[in-house]
Every structure is written in C-alpha cells, then in structure tokens.
C-alpha cells in the first residue's frame with residue numbers, strides 16, 4: 001500500500017490546524033463568545049504565530065537528520081512544505097505585528113527594529129526566508145544547480161537568529177525558548193558530526 005498521499009495530506013492538515021484554530025478563535029471573539037485570545041488578543045496572536053513559526057522551522061530542519069538516521073530518503077519531500085509553512089506563519093507573525101500591533105505606524109516600527117536587537121534578528125530571519133521560499137520549486141533547483149544547496153544553507157543562520165529572537169522576546173518563562181535552542185543545537189550538531197565523521201573515524205583508527 002502506498003502511504004505517501006495520506007501522509008502528505010496529514011502533514012498539510014497538521015500544519016494548517018494552528019492557523020484554522022486561531023481563525024476560529026478570532027471569529028469567536030468577534031461574535032462576543034468565549035475565546036482563548038485572553039484580554040490582550042494582539043499579543044496572544046503574536047506569541048502564537050511566533051511559536052508556530054519556530055516549531056515548524058525546527059521540524060523542517062529535522063528532516064535531513066531523520067532521513068539519514070532512519071535511512072528513508074523519501075522523507076526529503078517533507079522539507080519543502082515544512083519550510084513554506086514556517087514562512088507562512090512567519091508572515092502571519094509579521095502581519096500581526098505590523099497591522100494589529102502597530103497599525104502601520106512606520107515611525108514606531110522603525111524605532112523598534114533599529115533599537116531592539118531582538119526585533120532586528122527576527123526581521124533578518126524572516127527576510128532571509130524570502131529567497132529560500134522563492135527558490136524552493138523544482139524549476140529553481142534545476143536552474144540554480146550547485147548554487148542552490150549553498151543558498152539553502154542560509155536556513156542554519158535563520159534557525160540561529162530565530163532562536164536568539166525567541167529567547168530575547170520571551171518575557172518570563174524561558175523554558176520553551178531554551179527547549180527550541182537545545183533542539184536547534186542537536187540538529188546543527190548532527191550536521192557537523194555527519195560532515196566531519198569520515199575524517200574523525202580515520203583519525204581515530206590511526207591512534
């Protein structure tokens with residue numbers, strides 16, 4: 001039996017569920033019904049979309065290590081949708097900040113971006129996701145050739161900037177951002193180990 005189609009559908013559903021849930025909560029709020037958006041809905045939506053951006057970004061970074069460890073090459077197909085969903089939630093996060101939080105008050109937004117390093121890191125991370133999203137199609141992979149994997153290594157920098165932004169933006173409880181940081185260290189650490197493993201094995205066998 002071919003599980004690919006149902007698994008793909010499940011992935012899309014899982015990634016869309018947080019979006020559908022927040023749309024539903026906003027609808028409840030506007031219909032004066034009990035909702036989960038707290039007394040400060042804009043802040044809630046900002047935190048919620050930020051959290052889902054980083055979770056899906058980390059999931060996309062987990063695809064390659066899982067593919068190698070489980071020896072399941074087919075998993076590679078999951079990387080693109082996960083990356084694009086991370087970008088989608090990142091855009092919602094930015095949109096909420098620009099529209100609901102500050103209603104296009106560009107002077108305040110500019111001050112925020114230049115005076116608060118955490119905001120600068122978040123903005124750079126999202127900005128760097130644009131070329132990756134634009135070049136994620138099969139056509140672009142073919143057209144860019146050897147430049148493509150180099151360009152897409154930017155995702156490591158994006159992950160680092162996103163985790164630093166997360167740690168700096170959280171007000172009280174640092175547990176979740178630190179879990180994100182630990183997962184990122186594991187995922188990047190695995191890549192380093194995988195890259196230098198042949199040399200390491202050779203050196204160890206000579207000693």
Ligand code: HEM
Pocket residue numbers: 043046047048049050051052053054057090093094097119122123124125126162165166169170171
């Ligand atoms: C890849 C890009 C980004 C990621 C992964 C990301 C992720 C996050 C996360 C995880 C949080 C903490 C949520 C929490 O408290 O639980 C956060 C907070 C925040 N982010 Fe981002 N962010 C990104 C880009 C941006 C951008 C571009 C902006 C705006 C220019 C922004 C503005 C904010 C603000 C204002 C908060 C604080 C929310 C609050 O507590 O009121 N972020 N972000």
